Amino acid sequence: MRLSSLPLRWALRRNVSLTPAHASKCRRAFSTAGPRHDRSNSAETGNVDVEKLLSEPTWSIASLLPRPDARPDHAPQLSSKQLHHLLRLSALPPPKDVAEEGALLSTLASQLHFVRQMQSVDTTGVEPLRSLRDETADGEKAETLGLEALQGALDGEEVRGKWHKRIRRPRAERGSGSEYGEWDPLSTAGKKVGRFFVVEGGKEA
Amino acid sequence: MKTPTARIAPLHLSRTLHSSFHANLRVPRASVVSKWLRSRNLTTAPALAQEAVPLRKHLKDEAKRKKAEAKINGVAKKLKTDPRLEKWELAVGIEIHAELNTECKLFSSGPTEGSDGVANSRVAFFDAALPGTQPQFQVATLLPALRAAIALGCEVQRKSGWDRKHYFHWDQPNGYQITQYYEPFAKNGTLTLSASDGVPTSDLNGADSIGIGIKQIQMEQDTAKTTHHPPSTYHIDLNRAGHPLIEVITLPHIHSPQTAAAVVRKIQAILRSVDACVTGMELGGLRADVNVSIRERGTEGTGSSYSGVSGLGQRTEIKNLSSFKAVEDAIVAERDRQIAVLEAEGVIEGETRGWTLGATETTRLRGKEGEVDYRYMPDADLPPLVVGSDLVDHLRVTMPELPDETVDRVERQYGVTLKDAKTMVDLDDGDRLEFLEETVELVLRRSGDQATDQLRVGKLVGNWILHELGGLLATTETSWATMTITPVEVADVLVNLQNKQITARVAKQLLSTLNDTSTSPRPSVDHLIDEGNLRLRPLSDEGYEVLAMQIMDESPDMVAAVREKGQKGKIMWFVGQMVRRGEEGTVEPENAREVLERLLSD
Numbered sequence: 001m002r003l004s005s006l007p008l009r010w011a012l013r014r015n016v017s018l019t020p021a022h023a024s025k026c027r028r029a030f031s032t033a034g035p036r037h038d039r040s041n042s043a044e045t046g047n048v049d050v051e052k053l054l055s056e057p058t059w060s061i062a063s064l065l066p067r068p069d070a071r072p073d074h075a076p077q078l079s080s081k082q083l084h085h086l087l088r089l090s091a092l093p094p095p096k097d098v099a100e101e102g103a104l105l106s107t108l109a110s111q112l113h114f115v116r117q118m119q120s121v122d123t124t125g126v127e128p129l130r131s132l133r134d135e136t137a138d139g140e141k142a143e144t145l146g147l148e149a150l151q152g153a154l155d156g157e158e159v160r161g162k163w164h165k166r167i168r169r170p171r172a173e174r175g176s177g178s179e180y181g182e183w184d185p186l187s188t189a190g191k192k193v194g195r196f197f198v199v200e201g202g203k204e205a
Numbered sequence: 206m207k208t209p210t211a212r213i214a215p216l217h218l219s220r221t222l223h224s225s226f227h228a229n230l231r232v233p234r235a236s237v238v239s240k241w242l243r244s245r246n247l248t249t250a251p252a253l254a255q256e257a258v259p260l261r262k263h264l265k266d267e268a269k270r271k272k273a274e275a276k277i278n279g280v281a282k283k284l285k286t287d288p289r290l291e292k293w294e295l296a297v298g299i300e301i302h303a304e305l306n307t308e309c310k311l312f313s314s315g316p317t318e319g320s321d322g323v324a325n326s327r328v329a330f331f332d333a334a335l336p337g338t339q340p341q342f343q344v345a346t347l348l349p350a351l352r353a354a355i356a357l358g359c360e361v362q363r364k365s366g367w368d369r370k371h372y373f374h375w376d377q378p379n380g381y382q383i384t385q386y387y388e389p390f391a392k393n394g395t396l397t398l399s400a401s402d403g404v405p406t407s408d409l410n411g412a413d414s415i416g417i418g419i420k421q422i423q424m425e426q427d428t429a430k431t432t433h434h435p436p437s438t439y440h441i442d443l444n445r446a447g448h449p450l451i452e453v454i455t456l457p458h459i460h461s462p463q464t465a466a467a468v469v470r471k472i473q474a475i476l477r478s479v480d481a482c483v484t485g486m487e488l489g490g491l492r493a494d495v496n497v498s499i500r501e502r503g504t505e506g507t508g509s510s511y512s513g514v515s516g517l518g519q520r521t522e523i524k525n526l527s528s529f530k531a532v533e534d535a536i537v538a539e540r541d542r543q544i545a546v547l548e549a550e551g552v553i554e555g556e557t558r559g560w561t562l563g564a565t566e567t568t569r570l571r572g573k574e575g576e577v578d579y580r581y582m583p584d585a586d587l588p589p590l591v592v593g594s595d596l597v598d599h600l601r602v603t604m605p606e607l608p609d610e611t612v613d614r615v616e617r618q619y620g621v622t623l624k625d626a627k628t629m630v631d632l633d634d635g636d637r638l639e640f641l642e643e644t645v646e647l648v649l650r651r652s653g654d655q656a657t658d659q660l661r662v663g664k665l666v667g668n669w670i671l672h673e674l675g676g677l678l679a680t681t682e683t684s685w686a687t688m689t690i691t692p693v694e695v696a697d698v699l700v701n702l703q704n705k706q707i708t709a710r711v712a713k714q715l716l717s718t719l720n721d722t723s724t725s726p727r728p729s730v731d732h733l734i735d736e737g738n739l740r741l742r743p744l745s746d747e748g749y750e751v752l753a754m755q756i757m758d759e760s761p762d763m764v765a766a767v768r769e770k771g772q773k774g775k776i777m778w779f780v781g782q783m784v785r786r787g788e789e790g791t792v793e794p795e796n797a798r799e800v801l802e803r804l805l806s807d
Contacts, residue, residue, distance in 0.1 A: 146593030163642035
């Protein structure tokens with residue numbers, strides 16, 4: 001199982017008996033407390049006292065948010081300039097007044113704390129999950145684009161010339177009559193001029 | 206003002222000019238006229254002289270005229286070598302974006318062609334970024350992309366990914382461009398260039414050719430087209446949004462502006478020959494961005510490195526160059542600017558700069574602080590691209606001839622010069638070369654038992670197709686595609702010429718007549734020769750002498766020039782006069798020359 005499993009899975013695992021190896025791995029990944037040496041002893045004997053194991057939480061979801069009483073941690077504070085840069089990148093409107101900017105900065109600080117907790121997980125050698133796909137060998141074979149996948153396109157080409165042979169794809173003179181001939185993209189436009197979308201590029205827009 | 210259609214000077218006018226025997230009467234050369242016409246935004250087709258001006262003659266006359274002008278100005282036209290280049294060395298890397306030749310777009314089934322250029326008529330739902338639409342990789346777009354990668358000698362990666370490059374712009378409806386940032390589909394290729402491609406000898410360093418490394422090729426989407434309506438309105442056409450592009454990134458192995466332009470030209474030619482990218486730079490189908498840096502010779506620059514090439518100076522990027530000349534000029538301007546800054550003890554900043562045609566210096570578009578953070582991330586909507594090795598092998602085996610191979614083959618098989626071979630391969634999408642090959646085959650077949658040398662025949666046919674037919678097409682303003690002359694006819698004419706049945710002049714006339722004839726019914730060449738009584742009736746020796754004496758009597762000053770001043774070149778003028786005055790198809794230039802030399806040397 002991937003170490004990048006969400007904390008929820010850990011909570012769900014309470015109902016499943018733990019193998020010693022698995023317990024120690026999860027502890028290393030998620031615990032904010034140090035490793036428990038007495039646990040490892042019982043793990044070696046192969047006899048796990050489940051009650052004792054589950055009596056004390058080793059990790060809390062609260063660790064993902066900054067503690068309200070804690071002093072600002074050693075992480076650098078975000079400056080107003082950086083905030084404005086990020087808002088520009090995301091095409092979000094700038095804060096209206098100092099109070100809103102303060103609120104945005106503190107929210108951002110909480111979010112960054114959360115992200116740092118995520119980043120503290122050791123993921124060396126683990127490929128990031130991009131999306132849920134069939135990653136088995138069969139799945140990859142099904143996804144491979146080989147000669148048969150391109151056969152249709154290859155058949156559509158012609159060879160031009162008898163002496164000096166060139167491959168040419170025949171060009172369509174007029175529209176191929178796809179369904180996009182009937183749909184008018186301009187019907188989605190708020191502003192248009194003739195057959196074009198219109199954008200006001202001025203600074204005050 | 207002359208309308209564009211009335212390009213040809215009225216025939217009667219030129220005939221009166223030519224009827225005078227004073228050769229020093231200056232007839233406006235085609236190039237001067239075309240320049241005048243061009244300055245008036247009319248046309249560049251040369252004005253019609255009495256007959257089709259062969260291309261080679263035209264070029265020679267041009268060169269002569271320029272030399273004469275230079276002599277008048279008293280300036281020795283010598284190429285200036287910048288002394289600063291002794292100290293500073295240039296390194297250039299190029300990124301080329303080329304539109305792939307496909308039926309539909311990269312991630313949607315929106316068509317790429319058709320609909321007669323009406324704006325916003327080839328837009329799929331995903332291209333317009335309607336909420337909820339998803340990309341779907343169109344498999345057929347892989348074909349030209351793989352051919353491009355194989356033609357440029359790259360290793361096609363079995364597995365590559367799709368990444369999002371985020372930035373907001375009105376020509377990017379989705380707010381991100383789907384590209385292959387982390388894992389491109391092809392890596393580590395080479396491009397070989399030689400002196401005939403335009404590489405200066407300083408770059409070759411004594412070798413025959415240089416190899417420019419290609420770092421990678423990746424597929425990505427094109428943006429929409431915007432037109433600016435001042436002061437600040439933009440009109441957007443989404444037809445082009447989502448069109449597949451390949452980006453070819455070279456390593457900074459290029460060390461002169463001429464080589465850079467040669468690289469772009471070569472890549473365009475190669476991509477065209479494999480039918481991967483068929484719209485050229487002039488139509489906006491190929492765009493180049495260049496990265497320029499300089500360093501002092503013998504040093505490591507600022508120690509920057511790029512993809513394994515180290516010891517470079519700080520580089521600046523020049524974006525959106527849209528012609529070969531722009532590439533060369535922009536690099537020269539940027540190099541000079543960087544040298545000036547460094548010699549004044551300044552520091553080059555890593556900026557993005559722009560270039561406009563006719564400018565003398567690049568303009569700053571974006572500084573380092575304005576650098577955009579693209580926040581590259583893998584696109585979760587798309588599966589990785591897995592390419593089967595059977596497909597790559599099949600394409601490698603069925604790859605059409607690359608331009609270098611074609612030029613080489615034409616030179617070897619047909620005895621055509623390198624320059625002519627290059628021209629022939631480029632013209633008319635290869636159709637002219639096809640014509641040449643078919644004509645040579647026909648000529649060889651019809652020459653019968655005579656020992657025919659393919660090289661000799663090839664050279665003859667090559668000359669006629671490139672220069673004579675080319676000149677004819679230019680003067681009659683026919684395009685190659687609409688030309689009605691067939692290889693059979695050209696072969697007939699040339700076979701007759703070879704067998705001394707007709708003179709070269711008559712041959713040109715026949716071609717001209719054939720060009721004017723409509724498609725059907727077409728008279729055969731032999732029929733035309735017999736009908737026009739054009740068959741060579743060789744003049745007897747007395748006939749030659751009589752004609753020669755006649756002309757010599759009429760122009761005593763020319764005779765004096767040859768006899769007293771020893772200007773042997775003027776003999777050809779006499780030959781020309783004899784050919785013109787003699788009856789059609791009777792005077793052979795070689796014999797005329799012999800007779801004249803005999804008579805004039807008394």
